[in-house]
Amino acid sequence: MxxxxxxxxxxxxxxxxxxxxxxRAPMGAFVKAFAAFGVNISIADARGPMGMAKRDHIRMVGQAPAVAASWEQKYGRPFGEADIDALFAAFEPLNVASVRDHxxxxxxxxxxxxxxxxxxxxxxxxxxxxxxxxxxxxxxxxxxxxxxxxxxxxxxxxxxxxxxxxxxxxxxxxxxxxxxxxxxxxxxxxxxxxxxxxxxxxxxxxxxxxxxxxxxxxxxxxxxxxxxxxxxxxxxxxxxxxxxxxxxxxxxxxxxxxxxxxxxxxxxxxxxx
Known part of the structure; x- marks a missing residue:
């Protein structure tokens, strides 16, 4: 025992x-991933849920009031699960690349x-x-x-x-x-x-x-x-x-x-x- x-x-x-x-590696990757979909997020938005699984992190960022409003304005619909899938697919290779530099x-x-x-x-x-x-x-x-x-x-x-x-x-x-x-x-x-x-x-x-x-x-x-x-x-x-x-x-x-x-x-x- x-x-x-x-x-x-x-x-x-x-x-x-x-x-x-x-x-710094994941923060930059989150900002770049959202920007690739035409939605700008702040560093504070990117850092807020840090530590969570990255899909959950993307969900939390996308549901933040300011980000959700920007997403709906851009796409004419609420941020949803399909968007999380698409963002995660963009985010992961960005984070893989960024860890090499950090x-x-x-x-x-x-x-x-x-x-x-x-x-x-x-x-x-x-x-x-x-x-x-x-x-x-x-x-x-x-x-x-x-x-x-x-x-x-x-x-x-x-x-x-x-x-x-x-x-x-x-x-x-x-x-x-x-x-x-x-x-x-x-x-x-x-x-x-x-x-x-x-x-x-x-x-x-x-x-x-x-x-x-x-x-x-x-x-x-x-x-x-x-x-x-x-x-x-x-x-x-x-x-x-x-x-x-x-x-x-x-x-x-x-x-x-x-x-x-x-x-x-x-x-x-x-x-x-």
């Missing part, structure tokens, strides 16, 4: 959490992974990316030293985020239980939601991810007061979504793992805040 008072694994998101600082690791990511493995923790992943997108991205990451034991993709199962199915599938494939010995790390609210629903600890990431949306260079150029201004609403949203701990980037995760390990040994469980 597994030790219920010790962490066993960390399950990461990909874009905005481990690589692609600011989660595959750099977030500063400190590989060092953090090494520290976690040195603690005996196992590494898995879930993602809102589809399998074809990940088939492009995973070899790029592997060539630079990052290979999770398992990556569960949107579309692999009957439901994606914020359902717990991808997390449970990853844990089952890794042979890890109970859920409170696992930590989910994610830069999106649906990703935090899947960890909460699965019963794991959740660590939200703010400054390196989708909620701030800046490259590493753009973020580094900001004064601390501006970083604090950007951090505050992202942090509040993460805690509201159920995150147990919120950090700036994956580089800060070892300290969060120490806190969670201490809480677990003290008999606490996810969500005890």
């Amino acid at each position: 597994s030790d219920q008072s010790a962490l066993q694994a960390v399950i990461f998101d990909w874009a905005g959490t481990i690589l692609d600082h600011g989660s 595959a750099d690791f977030i500063p400190g990511a590989l060092e953090t992974i090494a520290q976690l493995k040195a603690r005996g923790l196992r590494i898995g992943a879930t993602t809102g990316y589809t399998r074809p997108i990940m088939e492009e991205l995973m070899p790029l990451a592997a060539a630079r030293g990052y290979t999770p034991e398992i990556t569960v993709c949107a579309g692999d199962l009957a439901a994606g985020r914020p359902s717990p199915l991808m997390m449970w599938h990853a844990m089952a494939q890794m042979g890890i239980w109970p859920a409170h010995t696992v930590v989910k790390v994610d830069d999106t609210l649906p990703g935090i939601g899947e960890g909460v629903a699965a019963g794991t600890w959740t660590v939200g990431v703010t400054l390196s991810g989708n909620m701030v949306g800046l490259s590493a260079e753009e973020l580094a150029a900001l004064p601390e007061a501006e970083r604090s201004r950007l951090r505050a609403p992202a942090e509040a949203a993460m805690y509201a979504a159920g995150a147990d701990i919120v950090i700036d980037s994956v580089a800060d995760l070892p300290g969060a793992i120490e806190r969670i390990s201490a809480s677990l040994k003290a008999g606490k469980r996810p969500g005890y805040r």
